[in-house]
Amino acid sequence: MAMELRGASGEGFATITRDGRVLDSWFLQLRLTAEADKVATAPLTKQEIVRSLGGSPDGYARFDSIRDVDIVPIHTQIESLASAPTGVHDSYLRLHLLSRRLVQPNRLNLEGIFSLLPNIAWTTLGPCECSRVPQARMEARKRDLAFEVTAVDKFPRMTDYVTPADVRIADAARVRLGAYLAPGTTVMHEGFCNFNAGTLGPCMVEGRISAGVVVGSGSDVGGGASIMGTLSGGGKERITVGERCLIGANAGIGISLGDDCVVEAGCYVTAGARILLEDGRVLKAKELSGQKGLLFRRNSQSGALEATRRAPNWDGLNAQLHG
Numbered sequence: 001m002a003m004e005l006r007g008a009s010g011e012g013f014a015t016i017t018r019d020g021r022v023l024d025s026w027f028l029q030l031r032l033t034a035e036a037d038k039v040a041t042a043p044l045t046k047q048e049i050v051r052s053l054g055g056s057p058d059g060y061a062r063f064d065s066i067r068d069v070d071i072v073p074i075h076t077q078i079e080s081l082a083s084a085p086t087g088v089h090d091s092y093l094r095l096h097l098l099s100r101r102l103v104q105p106n107r108l109n110l111e112g113i114f115s116l117l118p119n120i121a122w123t124t125l126g127p128c129e130c131s132r133v134p135q136a137r138m139e140a141r142k143r144d145l146a147f148e149v150t151a152v153d154k155f156p157r158m159t160d161y162v163t164p165a166d167v168r169i170a171d172a173a174r175v176r177l178g179a180y181l182a183p184g185t186t187v188m189h190e191g192f193c194n195f196n197a198g199t200l201g202p203c204m205v206e207g208r209i210s211a212g213v214v215v216g217s218g219s220d221v222g223g224g225a226s227i228m229g230t231l232s233g234g235g236k237e238r239i240t241v242g243e244r245c246l247i248g249a250n251a252g253i254g255i256s257l258g259d260d261c262v263v264e265a266g267c268y269v270t271a272g273a274r275i276l277l278e279d280g281r282v283l284k285a286k287e288l289s290g291q292k293g294l295l296f297r298r299n300s301q302s303g304a305l306e307a308t309r310r311a312p313n314w315d316g317l318n319a320q321l322h323g
Contacts, residue, residue, distance in 0.1 A: 004107045007033045009077040010093050011044060011052040013060060015127050016070050023120050023127040025074065025092035026161055028053050032102055033077070041089040044073035066139045066147075067128045081108040091116050095155075095178035095195060099162040105180050105196045105214050106238055117154040124148045127156070155195055179209075182217070190223060197229065204317055207247065216243035218317055222265065226252035237271070242292065244316060255285050258292030262310060267298050269305065276306045 010030030015023040029052055050058055052075070061073045076089040081103065085091040091113050097103045121128045124146055128136050133149060140147035150157070151173065158179050159172040166183035169175050175187055178195025184202025187193060191205035198209065201217020209215060210229025221227065225247045227239055240256045247253060248265030255271050263269060271286040275296070288294060288307055295310045 002107065003082040003109065004032075004103050005080060005082050007078045007080050008093055008097055008102075009033050009075065010096065011048075011073070011075050013057070014041075014072050014074045014089060015067075016072055017129060018068055018070070021118065021129070022088040023069065023118060023129070024156065025076065025089045027076070027093055027096045028057065030093060030096055030100065030102070032097075038079050039077065039083075039086050039090055041074050041076040041087070044075055048075070049073045064126070066125060066136050066143070066145070067123075068132055068136070069126075069128070084109050084111040085113055085116055087116060088118070092177075096162065098178045098180045098196060098198075099158050099164075101180060101182070104200070105198055106212060110178075110196055114154060119152065119154050121149050122151045122153065122156050122160075124150065188223075191221070194229065201243070202317060206249075210239075213239050213241070215241040216245065216259065218243050219245040219247075220317060221247050222249040222251065224250040225263075226268075228252070228254040228270075240290070242290075255289035258290050258294070260293045260310065261291075262295045264295070264297035267296055267305070269296050273305055276304045278308050 008030065010027035012025060012027035014025045017023065044052065061071050063070050074089065076093050078090055078093060085094060094108055094110060098105065121130045121133050125140065130152060137147050155176045157172050158175045158177045159169060161177050164181065167181045168186040170187060170189040174192045176195045179193040180198030181193065182199045182201050185199045185205065187205040192208045193205060194209065194211040196211050197213045199215045203215050204220040206223040207221040207225030208227060209221060210227055212230035213227045215221060219241050239253065242257050242259035242261060244260050245257050246262045248263055250266045251263045252268040253263060255269060269285050273285045274282050275285050275288060276282055293310050295308050297306050299306055
């Protein structure tokens, strides 16, 4: 998949500790740019805040004594999204571009992002350094404010930064910032979507969409199903799922699926798995990667993994759920 060669810029607010450590950046306005200067982040004046973001955020920039952080208005620009990110502001702008659907997964460079993002406590009052949590909790209780730590991680929930109205997310904690969810997508309670991954059309997600994975329109990732990503195990292969595919409950794939494929419930197809074809040949599954109209199943008598050509299509997504 070709990289996005354009740059990007955005305005928003950053959370910065007293010693200058950047915890996050929340971009309210962002755009792709044909040309940009080198990567840079600069503070905004009060007049620039109003001009760029409107009057409503005026006054949001402040010192938060509970978390001991400054909330600072910023402008960030990136020269080219094909180059690797260089810092927290740069990384967050890229994650926002994905979740705001301005760039599709795998079309911008995220190399090294784990080493750039700090591991912090995500609280109901905003990001907080882990070492500050006990004091922050006490300060919040003194002021009769609710304070809850929802996660300790490098990546926040998508919905704390980008909340699209045309998707359904049953459990917000299971969709990370940087997920790309097309209109009409439903992510059920046990579904999960990582950053730099997502759907390109209405989909049902009850299983796991790992980093780097893209699922085509009209497809269903069944309950407990798993699609291998690129973060663990040294995997470099980008897995794609075509349109109108069904990955059954507790099934999984380590190969790409073309359009109109079905993986039987409970059937896991890794790249090295040996697949029996209808003509008696046996191939490694990776040789079938990306082919259309296949049904992958495990023979209930012999235990062999089989791939057959599908004749009838499955009924597809429920239009009432994904309109």
